[in-house]
Amino acid sequence: MREDRFADRHIGPSEAEQSAMLAVLGFDSLDALTAAAVPAGIRDDSLVALEPSSETEALAALRRIASANQVVTSLIGLGYHDTITPPVIRRNVLENPAWYTAYTPYQPEISQGRLEALLNFQTMVSDLTGMELANASMLDEATAAAEAMTLLHRTAARGAGDVFVIDPDCHPQTIAVVRTRAEPLNIEIALLDAWTDDLPADCFGVLVQYPGSSGQVRDLRPVVARAEVAGARVAVAADLLALTLLVPPGEVGASVVVGSAQRFGVPLGFGGPHAGYLATRDDLRRSLPGRLVGVSVDTEGRIAYRLTLQTREQHIRREKATSNICTAQVLLAVIAGLYGTYHGPDGLRVIARRVHSMAVALAERLRESGAEVVHSTFFDTLAVKVPGRAESVVAEALIRGVNLRLIDADTVGIALDETTTISVLTSVLEAFGGSAVGGERAWDAEDRNAIPDQLVRLSAYMTHPVFSEHRSEHRMLRYLRALSDRDLALDRTMIPLGSCTMKLNATAEMEPITWPEWASIHPFAPLDQAAGYQRLFADLEAWLAEITGYDAVSLQPNAGSQGEYAGLLAIRAYHRSRGEAGRDVCLIPASAHGTNAASAAMAGMRVVVVACDEHGNVDVDDLKRSAFEHGERLAALMVTYPSTHGVYEEQISEICAIVHEHGGQVYLDGANLNALVGVARPGKFGADVSHLNLHKTFCIPHGGGGPGVGPIGVRKHLAPFLPNHPLQSGAGPETGVGPVSAAPWGSAGILPIPWTYVTMMGGEGLRRATQVAILNANYVARRLAPHYPILYSGAGGLVAHECIVDLRPITAETGVTVDDVAKRLIDFGFHAPTMSFPVAGTLMVEPTESEDRAELDRFVDAMIAIRSEIDRVASGEWPAEDNPLSRAPHTAADVTSDAWDRAYRRSEAAYPAASLMARKYWPPVSRIDGAYGDRNVFCSCPPVAAFD
Numbered sequence: 001m002r003e004d005r006f007a008d009r010h011i012g013p014s015e016a017e018q019s020a021m022l023a024v025l026g027f028d029s030l031d032a033l034t035a036a037a038v039p040a041g042i043r044d045d046s047l048v049a050l051e052p053s054s055e056t057e058a059l060a061a062l063r064r065i066a067s068a069n070q071v072v073t074s075l076i077g078l079g080y081h082d083t084i085t086p087p088v089i090r091r092n093v094l095e096n097p098a099w100y101t102a103y104t105p106y107q108p109e110i111s112q113g114r115l116e117a118l119l120n121f122q123t124m125v126s127d128l129t130g131m132e133l134a135n136a137s138m139l140d141e142a143t144a145a146a147e148a149m150t151l152l153h154r155t156a157a158r159g160a161g162d163v164f165v166i167d168p169d170c171h172p173q174t175i176a177v178v179r180t181r182a183e184p185l186n187i188e189i190a191l192l193d194a195w196t197d198d199l200p201a202d203c204f205g206v207l208v209q210y211p212g213s214s215g216q217v218r219d220l221r222p223v224v225a226r227a228e229v230a231g232a233r234v235a236v237a238a239d240l241l242a243l244t245l246l247v248p249p250g251e252v253g254a255s256v257v258v259g260s261a262q263r264f265g266v267p268l269g270f271g272g273p274h275a276g277y278l279a280t281r282d283d284l285r286r287s288l289p290g291r292l293v294g295v296s297v298d299t300e301g302r303i304a305y306r307l308t309l310q311t312r313e314q315h316i317r318r319e320k321a322t323s324n325i326c327t328a329q330v331l332l333a334v335i336a337g338l339y340g341t342y343h344g345p346d347g348l349r350v351i352a353r354r355v356h357s358m359a360v361a362l363a364e365r366l367r368e369s370g371a372e373v374v375h376s377t378f379f380d381t382l383a384v385k386v387p388g389r390a391e392s393v394v395a396e397a398l399i400r401g402v403n404l405r406l407i408d409a410d411t412v413g414i415a416l417d418e419t420t421t422i423s424v425l426t427s428v429l430e431a432f433g434g435s436a437v438g439g440e441r442a443w444d445a446e447d448r449n450a451i452p453d454q455l456v457r458l459s460a461y462m463t464h465p466v467f468s469e470h471r472s473e474h475r476m477l478r479y480l481r482a483l484s485d486r487d488l489a490l491d492r493t494m495i496p497l498g499s500c501t502m503k504l505n506a507t508a509e510m511e512p513i514t515w516p517e518w519a520s521i522h523p524f525a526p527l528d529q530a531a532g533y534q535r536l537f538a539d540l541e542a543w544l545a546e547i548t549g550y551d552a553v554s555l556q557p558n559a560g561s562q563g564e565y566a567g568l569l570a571i572r573a574y575h576r577s578r579g580e581a582g583r584d585v586c587l588i589p590a591s592a593h594g595t596n597a598a599s600a601a602m603a604g605m606r607v608v609v610v611a612c613d614e615h616g617n618v619d620v621d622d623l624k625r626s627a628f629e630h631g632e633r634l635a636a637l638m639v640t641y642p643s644t645h646g647v648y649e650e651q652i653s654e655i656c657a658i659v660h661e662h663g664g665q666v667y668l669d670g671a672n673l674n675a676l677v678g679v680a681r682p683g684k685f686g687a688d689v690s691h692l693n694l695h696k697t698f699c700i701p702h703g704g705g706g707p708g709v710g711p712i713g714v715r716k717h718l719a720p721f722l723p724n725h726p727l728q729s730g731a732g733p734e735t736g737v738g739p740v741s742a743a744p745w746g747s748a749g750i751l752p753i754p755w756t757y758v759t760m761m762g763g764e765g766l767r768r769a770t771q772v773a774i775l776n777a778n779y780v781a782r783r784l785a786p787h788y789p790i791l792y793s794g795a796g797g798l799v800a801h802e803c804i805v806d807l808r809p810i811t812a813e814t815g816v817t818v819d820d821v822a823k824r825l826i827d828f829g830f831h832a833p834t835m836s837f838p839v840a841g842t843l844m845v846e847p848t849e850s851e852d853r854a855e856l857d858r859f860v861d862a863m864i865a866i867r868s869e870i871d872r873v874a875s876g877e878w879p880a881e882d883n884p885l886s887r888a889p890h891t892a893a894d895v896t897s898d899a900w901d902r903a904y905r906r907s908e909a910a911y912p913a914a915s916l917m918a919r920k921y922w923p924p925v926s927r928i929d930g931a932y933g934d935r936n937v938f939c940s941c942p943p944v945a946a947f948d
Contacts, residue, residue, distance in 0.1 A: 004054045004055075004056075005052060005054075005765070006052065006053075006054060006055055006058075006506070006508070006760035006761060006765070007052060007760075007761050007762070007764075007765030007768060007769065009506070010503075010504055010506060010757075010760075010761065010765070010769065010849070010850060011765075011768060011769055011772050011849050011850065012504075012772070012776075012849065012850050012851045012852035012853075012855070013772060013775070013776070013851075013852050013853050014852070017852060017853040018030065018772065018775060020853070021775055021776075021779045021853060022775065024779060024782055024783075025775075025778055025779065025782055030768065030771040030772070030775065031771075033771065033774060033775060033778070033798075034679055034771050034774065036795065036796050036798060037648060037774055037778070037794065037795070037796075037798040037799075037800065038648055038679050038680060038774075039648055039649075039650050039652070039795070041650075041653050041685070042652060042653060042680045042684075042685040043679060043680055044549075044679065044680050044681050044684060045679075047678065047763035047764055047767060048543065048546050048547055048678065048762075048763035048766055048767075049546070049763060050543065050758065050759070050762050050763045051762050051763075052759075052760060052761055052762025052764070052765050053759050053760055053762070054760070055506075055508040055760060058508065058756050058759040058760045059508060059511065059512065059756070061759065062512055062752060062755065062756060062759075063515075065532045065535050065536060066512070066515055066517035066518060066532045066752075067517065067532065068531040068532035068535060069517045069518070069521055069529065069530055069531065069532035069533060070528075070529040070530075071516050071517060071520045071521065072398070072401055072402065072403050072525065072529055073401055073402045073403065073419075073424055074268070074402075074403040074521075074522035074525055075402060075403060075404055075405075075414050075415050075416060075417075075420070075424075075428070076403050076404065076405045076413070076415060076522050076524050076525065077213075077215075077381050077405060077413060077414075077415025078171050078172070078173065078213060078405065078415075078524060078727075079141050079171050079173075079174075079213075079239075079259075079260055079262070079742070080260075080262060080268055080271070080522055080523055080524070081262065081263040081268075081380075081415060081417035081418075082268060082417045082418075082419045082520065082522075083262070083263045083264065083265055083266065083267070083268075083417065083418060083419065084265065084418055084419060085265045085266070085267060085335070085339075086265060086339065086342050086476075088342070088473050088476050088477055088480070089265060089335055089338050089339065089342065089476075089480070090514065092477065092480045092481070092484075093331075093334060093335055093338060093480060094331070094335060094514065095510070095514060096484065097489065097490065097491040097505065097507075097510075097701075098484040098487065098489050098491050098492075099114070099331060099334065099484060099489070099703070099704065100331055100505065100510070100701040100702075100703050100704075101489045101490035101491055101502075101505055101701050101702070102114055102487055102488075102489035102490070102702065102703070102704040102705075103489070103495055103497060103500065103502060103702050103704070103705070103831065104327070104330070104702065104704065104705035105118075105306075105307060105704065105705065106307065106835075107822065107826070107831060107832055108304065108305060108306035108307065108925075108928050109298075109304075109823065109826055109889050109923045109924075109925055109926070109927065109928060110487060110488035110826055110831060110889075110921075110923055111305075111487055111488075111704075112304065112305055112486040112487065112923075112924045112925060113482075113483035113484050113485070113486035113487040114330065114334060114483070114487055114704040114705075115293050115305035115306065115307075116305055116483060116486075117333075117334040117337055117338060117483055118136045118137075118293045118330065118333060118334065118337065119293045119295070119305055120337040120338070120340070120341055120466055120467075121134075121136065121137065121261070121275070121277075121333045121334065121336060121337030121340075122134045122135065122136060122292075122293060122337075123462070123464055123466075124240075124336075124337055124340040124341075124462055124467070125240070125261070125277045125279050126279055127461040127462050127463070128240050128243040128244065128248060128461055128462070129238060129240075129243060129248050129249055129250050129257040129279045130243075130248030130249060130250025130251045130257075130459070131248075131249070131250040131254075131257055131279035131280060131281060132250070132279075132280070132281050132282040133279065133280060133281075133282060133285060133288070133292070134277055134278065134279035134280075135277070135278050135279075135288055135289070135290040135291060135292050135328075136290065136291040136292060136293050136307075136328050136330065136333060136705075137261070137275040137276060137277060137290070137291075137328040137329045137330060137332070137333035137706070138258070138275070138276030138277060138278050138289075138290055138325070138328065138329070139276055139325070139327075139328075139329060139558050139559055139562065139706075139741070140260060140272060140274055140276045140329075140558065140741060140742040140743065141171070141174060141237060141258060141259050141260040141274075141276050141742055142171070142173050142174040142176075142177035142178070142276075142739070142741065142742035143177060143181075143276065143562070143740075143741065143742065144237075144258035144259065144260075144276040144277065144278045145170075145174045145177070145178050145207055145235065145237055145258050146177055146178045146180075146181035146182075147258075147278060147289045147290070147323060147325070148205075148207065148235040148256040148258050148278060149164050149178055149181065149182065149187065149205060149207065149235070150181070150185070150187075150289075150323070151256060151280070151284065151287055151288070151289060152164075152204060152205035152232075152233050152235060152255065152256065153185075153187060153204055153205065154287065155284060155287050156204040156205070156232075156233075157231065160202070160204040160231060160232070161200070161201070161202025161203055161204050162186060162187050162188055162202060162204065163187075163188045163189075163190050163200045163202045163203045163204065164178070164182060164187050164188070164189055164190070164203070164204065164205050164206075164207070165190045165191075165192050165194060165199055165200070165203050165205070165206045165207070165232070166178060166189060166190070166191055166192075166206075166207045167191075167192070167193060167194040167195075167206070167207065167208040167209065167212075168191050168192075168193065169208070169209050169212030169213050169214055169216065170207060170208065170209040170212075170213060170237060171209060171213045171237070171742075172213070172726055172727060173725070173726065173727060173739065173742045173743075174207075174209075174237060174742065175189075175191070176725070176726045176738055176739050177738070177739050177740065177741070177742060178207070179738060180569070180723075180737060180738035180739060180740060181602070183604075183738075184569070184572065184602065184603050184604030185602070185604060186604075190203070194206050194208045194223045194226070194227075195218060195222055195223060195226075199226060199227065199230040199232060200230075201230070203227075203230050203231075203232045204231075204232055204233070205227075205232050205233055205234070205235060206223060206227050206232055206233070206234045206235065207234075207235045207236075207237065208220065208223055208234065208235075208236055208237070209236075209237045209238075210236050210237065210238045210239070210242075210246070210249060211239060211242055211246075211378060211379045211380075211381065214374065214375065214381070214383040214407070214413070215375055215378040215379070215380070215381030215382050215383055215413070215415070216374075216375040216377060216378060216383070217242075217246065217375075217377040217378055217379055217450075217451060217452075217455060218377070219252075219452075219454065219455060220234070220236060220247075220249055220252045220253075220254065221252045221253070224252055224253035224254060225253075228253075233255040233256075234249075234253070234254050234255055234256075235254065235255065235256040235257070235258060236249040236254045236256070236257045236258070237257075237258050237259050238257050238258075238259045239259060239263075239379065239380075240259060240260075240261055240263070240264060240277075241263055241264070241348065241351065241352050241355070241380075242352065242379040242380070243457070243461075244345070244348045244349045244352040244457065244461070245349070245352050245353070245356060245379065245451060245456065245457055246379065246451065246455055246456070246457055247454075247455050247456070247457050247458075248457065248459070248461075250279070250281075251459065255280065255281055255284070256278065256279070256280050256284070257277075257278075257279045257280075258276065258277065258278050258279075259276065259277055260274055260275070260276050260277070260742075261274065261275040261276070261277055261332070261333065261336035261337075262274035262275070262332075262336075263417065263418070264335075264336035264337075264339040264340060265335050265336060265338070265339030266332050266335050266336055266339075267514070267519035267520065267749060268519065268520055268521060268522055268523070268749070269513075269518065269519055269521070269747070269748060269749020269750070270518070270521045270522070270523050270525075270530060270533055270743070270745065270748035270749055271523030271742070271743025271744060271745060271746065271747070271748050271749070272523075272558055272707070272741070272742075272743050272746055272747035272748060272749060272750075273329055273331075273332050273558060273706070273707035273709075273747035273749065273750060274329065274332055275328075275329040275332035275333035275335075275336050276329065276742075277333075278290065289323035289325055290323065290325050290328055291307055291328050291705070292307065292308050293305055293306070293307060293308070294306060294307070294308030295936075296308075296928050296929050296930065296932050296936070297928070297929055297932055298925040298926040298927060298928050298929065299887070299926045299927050299929070300891075300893075300894070300926055302925050302926070304925040304928045304929075306928050306930065323598065324561040324564065324565060324595045324598035324599040324602055325559070325561055326559070326560065326561045326593075326594075326595045327559045327560065327561065327695075327705060327706040327707075327708040328705050328706045329703075329706040329707055330703055330704040330705035330706045331701075331703030331704055331706065331707060332703075332706070332707065333706075334704065338480070340462065340467065341466060341467055341470055341476075341479075342470060342476055344462065344467045344468050344470075344471065345460070345461055345462040345463070345467060345468075348462075351418050352379075354418070355379075355380045355416050355417060355418060355420070356379055356380060356449075356450070356451070357448065358416050358420055358425060358443065359378060359379065359380050359381070359382060359416050359450070360448045360449065360450050361425070361442075361443045361444070361448070362382065362414065362416070362425050362428065362429065362443075363378070363382055363450065364448075365425075365429050365434055365436055365442065365443075366382070366384055366429065366432055366434060368434065369429065369432055369433055369434025369435075370433070370434075371384050371385065371386050371432050371434075372384065372385035372386075373385075374411070376450065377450055377451060377452055377455070378450050379450075379451070380415060380416045380417065381413065381414065381415040381416070382413070382414045382415075383407060383411055383412075383413055384411065384412045384413075384414060384432070385410055385411055386410065386411075386412060386432065387410045388409065388410060389410075390406055390407070390408065390409050390410055390411055390412050391406060391409065393412050393431050393432055394406045394412060394431075396430070396431035396432075397427065397428060397431035398526075399431075400427035400428075400430060400431055401427065402424060402427050402428055402431070403522060403525055403526070403529075404428070404431070405524075412432075414428060422443050425443055486924045488826070488829075488830075488831055488921055488923075490502055490504075490505070490701075492829070492921060493829050493830055493831065493855075493921070494830065494831075494847065494851050494855045494856075494858075494859055495830075495831040496780075496830070496831070496833045496845045496846060496847055496859060497831070497833055497834050497844075497846055498646065498802040498803075498804070498833055498834040498837075498843075498844025498845055498846040499593070499644070499671055499672065499802065499834055499837070499844060499846065500696065500702070500834065500846065501674045501693070501696035501697060501801075501846060501848055502702065502846075502848060503674070503696075503699065503848040503849065503850040504699070504848075504850035505699055505700075505701040505753075506699065506756075506757070506760075508756060508760065509699055509752075509753045509754075509756045509757050509760075510701070510753065512752040512753075512756065513749060513750055513752055513753065517532060518532075518533075518749055518752055519749060521533065523728075523743040523744060523745075523748070524727050524728065524744075527728065527730060533745070533748060534730075536751055536752065536755055537555055537745060537748075537751070539755060540553075540555065540751060540754060540755055540758075541553040541555065543758050544692060544711065544713060545683075545713060547677055547678075547681070547766070548670075548673075548681055548682055548683050548690060548692065548713045549681025549682060549683030549684035549685075550682070550683035550689075550690070550713030550714055550715060551683070551714065551715055551716040551719060552713070552714050552716070552718075552719035552722060553692075553711055553712065553713045553714075554566065554711055554712050554714075554722040554723050554732060555709075555711045555745050555746055555748070555751065556711070556722075556723045556725070556731065556732065556739065556740060556741050556743075556744065556745055556746045557691065557709070557710040557711055557712060557723070557740055557741060557746055558707070558708065558709060558710070558741045558743075558746035558747045559706070559708040559709070559710050560595070560670075560671065560691055560693045560695075560708055560710035561595045561598075561599060561710065562710055562740050562741060562746075563670070563691025563692070563693075563710030563711060563712045564595055564596065564599035564638075564667070564669070564691055564710070565599045565602055565603060565740060566691070566712050566722070566723050566737070566740045567667050567689040567690070567691055567712045567714070568586070568599055568600060568602075568603035568605065568636065568638075568667060569603055569721070569723075569737040569740070570689060570712070570714060570718045570721040570722060570737060571603075571635060571636045571665045571667065571688070571689065571718065571721075572584075572603055572604065572605070572635065572737075573721035573737050574665065574717065574718055574721055575635060575665075577720075577721075580632075580663070582632065582633055583632070583633055583634060583635040583663065583664070584604060584605050584606055584633060584635055585605065585606050585608055585630040585633045585634050585635055586600040586603075586605040586606065586607055586608070586635055586636045586637070586638060587608050587609075587610050587623065587626055587627070587630075587634070587636070587637040587638070587659070587664075588600065588607055588608070588609060588610065588637075588638045589609070589610045589611075589612055589618050589638075589639060589640075589643075589644075590609050590610065590611055590612050591612050591616060591640075591643065591644040591645060591838045592638060592639075592640060592644060592669070592838075593640065593644060593669065593671060593838075596638045596640075596669060599638075600636075600638065605635055605636070608626055608630065610622050610623050610626055610637075612645075615647070615792060616643060616644075616645030616647055616791070616792040617643060617645075617647065617649045617650075617651070618639065618643070618649060618651070618655055620651055620654065620655065620658070623637075623655060623658055623659075624658055627658050627659060627661070627662040627664070628662065630662075631662055631663075632663065634659070634662045634663060634664040635664055635665065636659070636664050636665045636666070636667050637655070637656075637659040637664060637665075637666050637667065638667045638669060639652075639655060639666065639667070639668055639669065640668070640669040640671055640672060641668050641669070641672065641676070641682065641687075642672045642675045642676075642800035642801065643672075643792075643800075644672075644838040645791070645792040645804060645838060645839075646672075646777070646792065646799050646800050646801065646802035646803055646804060646844065646846075647792050647793065647794040647799060647800055648675070648794045648795070648800050649794070650794070650795065652685060652686065653685050653686050655686075656685070656686025656687060657686065660686070665688040665689065665718075666686060666687045666688050666689075667687070667688070667689050667690070668682045668687035668689070668690045669690065669691065670682075670690040670691045670692045670693055670697075670710075671693055671696065672800065672801065672802075673690075673692055673693065673696070673697045674696060674697045674769075674770065674773050674801050674848065674849075675770060675773060675774060675800040675801035676770065677697060677766050677767070677769070677770045678763070678766045678767025678768075678769070678770050678771075679767060679770050679771070682713075683713060683715060688714065688715045688717075688718060689712055689713065689714045689715070689718055690712065690713050691710045691711065691712050692710065692711050692712070692713060693708065693709075693710055694708075694709035694710070694711065694751075694753075694754050695707065695708040695709055698753070698754035698757055698758065699753055699754060699757040700750050700753045700754060701753075707747050707750060708747075709746060709747050709750065709751070709754075711746075719733065720733050720735040720736070721733075721735065721736060721737055722736050722737070723736055723737060723738065723739055723740045723741075724736030724737075724738065724739065725739045725743075725744040726739070727744065728744035728745075730744075731744035731745060732744075768849075769849045770801075770849070772849040773801045773847075773848055773849040774798075774800060774801055776847040776848065776849060776851060776856060777799050777800065777801050777802050777803055777845070777846065777847055778798055778799055778803075779853075779856060780803060780845055780847055780856055780859070780860060781793075781799050781803035781845075783857075783860045784803075784805060784845075784860060784863055784864075787863065787864050787867040788805045788806065788807070788810070788863070788867065789805070789806040789809060790803050790804065790805065790806070791803075791804040791805070791806040791839060791842060792804055801846055801848075802844055802845060802846035803844070803845050804838075804839060804842050804843070804844045804845075805833070805842060805843040805844075805845060805863075806839070806841070806842050807821060807841055807842060807843065808840075808841040808842070810870060811841060813874060814870055814873050814874040814880070815873070815880045816870050816873055816885050816886070817841075818835050818836055818841050818842065818843060819835070820885040820886055820888065821843065821863075821866055821870075821885065822835050822843070823885075823888040823889050823927055824866050824869070824884060824885045824888040824889070824912075825862060825863075825866070826888065826889035826921075826923050827884070827888050827889050827890055827909070827910070827912055828862035828865070828866075828912055828913055828916070829916060829919065829920065829921045830859060830862060833845040833846075834846075847859070858913075858915070861913065862912075862913060865912055865913060866885070869883070869884055869885055869912075870885065873885065878903050878904060879903055882902055882903040882904075883903060883904060884904050884908055884909055884912065887902065887909075887926075887927070888927065889923045889926060889927065890909040890910060890923075890926065891922060891923055891924065891925060891926050892910075892922040894909070894926060895909050895910040
């Protein structure tokens with residue numbers, strides 16, 4: 001047996017601990033537990049055919065693969081630009097587990113650092129765009145544009161029509177993604193020049209690019225005026241760096257502004273992950289998709305940040321939800337916001353002026369060489385006419401180490417960025433047949449300008465002190481440390497969140513993502529420059545297909561919600577290919593994750609809810625009735641397995657067979673795949689398609705709420721309908737449904753993480769990880785059972801990889817709520833389990849395989865101690881309104897205050913467990929007033945005076 005097996009480090013409990021935990025459950029081996037927990041009809045004991053590698057071996061192999069990529073200076077543009085990540089941000093945020101292992105900030109008291117960073121991002125975006133509010137990021141620019149379209153459509157005046165106009169000078173991938181999104185919703189896309197063509201009478205919205213994809217900068221005012229006459233509103237896809245110099249869209253009447261923050265310090269990564277953004281006017285606040293960070297107060301009146309308004313509307317409105325977005329791109333938005341904080345408004349303007357000056361100088365030199373620069377107004381991008389020579393110019397530039405964009409046979413595109421040097425400009429000019437005489441002085445264009453006076457920005461931006469207080473690196477470093485100290489992430493403690501699988505994100509898995517060979521490749525670079533990426537994709541697709549039992553995999557969806565959507569589009573296209581376009585009913589169990597219903601509605605399907613029985617399983621009789629009732633209209637069943645209640649349903653194969661019998665397809669939600677890898681294959685026991693959360697099962701970290709990656713696996717008959725991409729033919733089949741993400745392979749830049757994980761674990765390690773995840777969950781459930789009801793279980797009283805603790809009887813008896821227990825856990829140094837999902841008034845616990853027995857026991861002991869505190873409330877020893885639970889969490893300021901008039905001791909508030917004397921996390925705020933935050937929404941950094 002190898003002594004350096006990575007699996008032994010990834011899996012928390014040692015073999016001795018596993019044996020002791022198995023004994024508590026009454027089993028003598030992991031295999032015996034697996035046989036008892038996983039239904040025999042679906043169990044598959046065949047291992048994935050992959051030998052494990054050590055960390056050293058895996059990283060060496062990945063280095064060899066990465067070396068097949070060519071890092072070429074890319075001036076392709078199309079919304080992607082090389083950038084400089086300030087080293088202080090790269091090392092202390094992007095490469096820091098305090099930031100990348102954090103969870104979505106649904107528990108705001110322990111998320112104040114990343115919430116403040118997100119508020120910086122929102123403020124920066126709203127200021128630069130001139131809009132009244134901006135959300136906490138979108139998945140990418142193209143999907144943000146699609147969300148803008150649906151936002152304008154659902155808020156349009158009654159009878160406004162169903163035509164959405166897109167200006168042809170928008171980025172081609174944006175046009176394609178918006179088309180994909182529009183078709184199932186019966187929205188008609190009209191490609192028209194928004195400045196000159198007549199707008200259709202039934203047009204509800206217009207999308208324009210600013211500056212255009214060709215680089216042209218045009219005045220937005222005429223577009224807004226023409227749209228108003230037509231009864232439509234305008235969405236603008238805008239470049240944030242350009243907005244430091246250009247009149248912002250919000251100042252000229254735009255209703256929505258979208259775009260990407262990638263060029264604010266986020267590496268290219270072959271297309272992602274990057275933070276998109278969406279900003280709107282205040283009157284659209286309650287229709288805003290995604291997350292919104294707002295400002296509230298805690299119980300002591302301290303300023304506190306929290307997610308506000310529609311933080312998870314999918315769970316409330318389901319098929320009526322305005323969006324299926326469940327994740328954002330938090331880590332990338334944090335980086336972009338901190339980039340703005342680091343540079344400040346003056347620094348950003350200096351960068352923008354330099355980029356623009358170089359573009360002006362290059363345009364002048366190109367004109368002198370005989371080329372035609374198509375547009376006289378531009379920011380950083382030039383379209384250059386060289387009749388009949390475009391291909392040869394692009395080839396000449398490549399010889400000199402530069403990628404240019406081939407627009408057509410006569411036109412070349414050039415997009416400069418903050419990394420562009422004079423030597424690069426010289427190489428570009430030489431590729432066109434010109435030469436720069438005079439050295440550096442030939443490129444001096446400081447006083448020249450290609451932006452008309454009427455388009456020059458005069459308004460201030462980023463005036464909040466946070467954007468001017470961190471000029472020195474020393475100051476910035478301390479700010480980043482102060483923010484991370486306010487948060488609770490996996491680097492400090494177990495995060496026992498059900499359905500979210502917060503497992504180890506090993507350093508060896510994370511290290512490669514900042515290697516230039518992965519981080520510095522443009523998504524539309526020639527594929528022969530990305531041979532390493534192609535090998536990486538091929539390996540992952542093959543491994544994921546083998547692990548799941550499917551026949552084909554698409555890596556494009558850049559979130560689990562997008563994977564759901566792509567899978568349903570594939571089902572829809574399959575039915576249509578068979579002449580069964582009338583199949584539009586999607587059956588969804590009542591317990592399902594809210595994004596399921598929202599995704600089905602976005603895919604043009606009608607949702608019919610299937611009941612669950614008293615054990616939390618799908619009610620098979622109700623499923624049979626629904627399948628029979630809808631018969632020829634049945635498109636799909638969406639089912640989560642193991643169930644959303646954390647149970648292996650015995651009848652899953654029968655459930656699949658019922659749907660197939662009536663001509664439907666089975667979509668199996670992969671959120672709980674951590675309970676299946678190595679023990680069962682969905683593609684073999686009846687499912688037709690699944691999304692696979694790589695940010696859960698395969699170790700891509702959650703990053704505070706994103707990035708996520710949600711590829712889909714499909715059976716052979718659905719493979720022709722996987723996503724494709726107009727700019728990279730190798731990204732999907734010609735018969736595909738179109739792109740669902742801006743980049744051909746989605747968030748490609750973080751795919752080295754799951755590649756490294758699978759390589760190091762090997763087939764046996766992957767199976768053992770699942771078995772220990774099952775062991776840990778059942779061990780926690782067994783230890784908690786004498787103190788709290790465990791709501792659901794399967795055969796033999798076993799759960800799958802998570803368990804649900806039912807607090808409803810306790811609340812009814814004592815008044816202590818699920819919120820009280822969740823907040824009290826903070827005093828013990830724990831993030832709360834998932835609250836009130838899938839059942840209100842419960843906590844869902846998923847320990848994962850990465851937590852060892854000591855940490856599991858620490859959590860269970862905390863829960864038992866809290867149960868004892870609940871008993872003291874029940875007995876009347878502590879008043880219902882004045883006890884450590886109802887007033888949790890407790891800050892250091894609370895327990896050191898000169899005044900202490902509470903019914904319990906300071907020590908009981910601060911140190912409920914003796915071990916906390918040696919390691920104590922102090923929350924920066926006490927319980928936050930959510931109602932106040934919803935009534936008084938501050939979505940950008942407010943002045944302190946706002947709270948006087």
